[in-house]
Amino acid sequence: MSTSVLRTLPRVLPRAVRTYASRASPLTSPVSGLCGAIGNTPLIKINSLSRETGCEVYGKAEFMAPGGSVKDRAALYIVLDAEKKGLIKPGGTIVEGTAGNTGIGLAHVCRARGYKCVIYMPNTQSAEKINLLRMLGAEVYPVPAVPFADPQNYNHQAARHAEKLDNAVWTNQFDNVANREAHILTTGPEIWTQTRQTGLDGFICATGTGGTLAGTTRYLKDASGGQVQCWLADPPGSVLHTYVQTKRERMERTGNGSITEGIGQGRLTSNLQPDIDLIDDSLHIEDEASIAMVFRMLDEEGLYIGASSALNLVAAARMAQKLGKGSKVATIICDGAARYQTRLFSRKWLESKSLLSAIPSHLHRYIVLP
Numbered sequence: 001m002s003t004s005v006l007r008t009l010p011r012v013l014p015r016a017v018r019t020y021a022s023r024a025s026p027l028t029s030p031v032s033g034l035c036g037a038i039g040n041t042p043l044i045k046i047n048s049l050s051r052e053t054g055c056e057v058y059g060k061a062e063f064m065a066p067g068g069s070v071k072d073r074a075a076l077y078i079v080l081d082a083e084k085k086g087l088i089k090p091g092g093t094i095v096e097g098t099a100g101n102t103g104i105g106l107a108h109v110c111r112a113r114g115y116k117c118v119i120y121m122p123n124t125q126s127a128e129k130i131n132l133l134r135m136l137g138a139e140v141y142p143v144p145a146v147p148f149a150d151p152q153n154y155n156h157q158a159a160r161h162a163e164k165l166d167n168a169v170w171t172n173q174f175d176n177v178a179n180r181e182a183h184i185l186t187t188g189p190e191i192w193t194q195t196r197q198t199g200l201d202g203f204i205c206a207t208g209t210g211g212t213l214a215g216t217t218r219y220l221k222d223a224s225g226g227q228v229q230c231w232l233a234d235p236p237g238s239v240l241h242t243y244v245q246t247k248r249e250r251m252e253r254t255g256n257g258s259i260t261e262g263i264g265q266g267r268l269t270s271n272l273q274p275d276i277d278l279i280d281d282s283l284h285i286e287d288e289a290s291i292a293m294v295f296r297m298l299d300e301e302g303l304y305i306g307a308s309s310a311l312n313l314v315a316a317a318r319m320a321q322k323l324g325k326g327s328k329v330a331t332i333i334c335d336g337a338a339r340y341q342t343r344l345f346s347r348k349w350l351e352s353k354s355l356l357s358a359i360p361s362h363l364h365r366y367i368v369l370p
């Protein structure tokens with residue numbers, strides 16, 4: 001800008017601009033490429049839930065990650081770990097069996113670091129998901145949806161695909177502990193730093209691979225000397241709620257399956273196993289509460305979030321109430337609603353799941369799809 005132009009600018013900023021400028025957090029230095037932009041998401045105080053509970057409820061805005069979900073962190077650390085261990089060299093191939101966000105995270109990271117990406121998924125998945133992965137440059141194999149015990153299950157096919165290639169890695173997100181490591185090194189420290197002014201009493205989230213809950217819990221327990229309560233939030237159909245409630249004696253399903261995607265487990269993964277004894281308690285969250293929270297967050301906060309994130313926020317508000325007035329609880333807003341919109345905002349789909357009546361009538365105006 002020339003100095004003559006500079007001279008014509010007002011010396012004092014208008015009041016509105018000054019107000020916003022003073023609220024902005026300090027900007028950090030530029031980051032290196034897409035991978036440098038993974039992590040460091042804002043921690044959002046959810047004002048409506050905080051007011052309602054008389055507590056402070058915070059959600060980590062993972063929908064702001066470059067690939068749009070919390071799984072970008074796992075994808076990056078799994079690839080970095082394979083590089084560090086010499087398992088993959090430039091031009092190699094990353095193979096994973098995934099129906100969702102991990103594949104999207106891996107596809108982004110593979111483009112950014114010069115690898116091919118191959119994804120196996122059940123052929124029951126939406127065309128949007130398959131198309132998005134292909135648009136991101138991944139090779140996608142939709143295969144028949146068969147149980148994990150069947151050798152044709154998409155996870156086993158992914159493992160065999162990698163075995164057949166030179167310079168290829170099956171990333172195995174469920175049992176590859178580089179996933180948990182991502183959250184020990186990033187999510188945990190970020191939440192701890194972001195709550196230094198306010199304090200933090202609790203952390204809660206649901207598990208798919210368990211990487212987020214395990215890694216974040218490990219860090220927060222270490223940093224707080226065990227003071228931060230760390231709880232599991234579990235959807236219907238998962239076995240982990242009974243496991244925590246029975247002090248690791250029994251693993252039985254609570255309920256019959258859930259509309260939430262990416263969460264709920266039938267076993268203890270290698271990612272969760274090392275930290276399961278640090279989990280203080282668990283809450284079972286019913287789908288009716290999760291779906292109502294999707295619509296409530298849209299209406300009251302302008303937050304367009306997926307069902308696993310909504311489940312986490314229901315859980316965080318309940319945990320805060322249990323911990324008592326004034327308590328501060330953080331959770332994860334795993335991804336946005338765009339990936340699920342043809343289901344979550346469809347009247348027919350909600351009816352088919354018997355969930356229409358769970359949504360308060362004043363929020364039905366958001367159900368815009370037939």
Ligand SMILES: Cc1ncc(COP(=O)(O)O)c(C=O)c1O
Nearest residue numbers: 207208209210211212262308334
């Ligand atoms: C939408 C969504 N929420 C939550 C999770 C659970 O995260 P984690 O695998 O770290 O347990 C996943 C995992 O794929 C997910 O896709």
